Amino acid sequence: MPISSDDWGREEMITHARDISYYTLREMETSIERAQKLWNKKLPAFDKLYLLKIIEYGDLQRYYKRT
Numbered sequence: 001m002p003i004s005s006d007d008w009g010r011e012e013m014i015t016h017a018r019d020i021s022y023y024t025l026r027e028m029e030t031s032i033e034r035a036q037k038l039w040n041k042k043l044p045a046f047d048k049l050y051l052l053k054i055i056e057y058g059d060l061q062r063y064y065k066r067t
Contacts, residue, residue: 018053031057039064 014020020028032047043063050060 014051035061035064043067
């Protein structure tokens with residue numbers, strides 16, 4: 001069965017793709033919630049990049065601050 005583009009948002013795909021433990025993923029999601037609350041906005045594309053370990057948390061905060 002091919003992977004559809006909708007599957008990439010599921011947490012199973014993220015944890016499998018980057019070998020992230022359950023608790024690490026929960027902590028990363030909490031960090032995203034903190035950034036969203038601090039800057040009062042949501043940037044789902046950058047949140048995904050952070051969850052996939054493409055960008056660091058400091059970079060995520062900078063994107064929230066800039067936009």
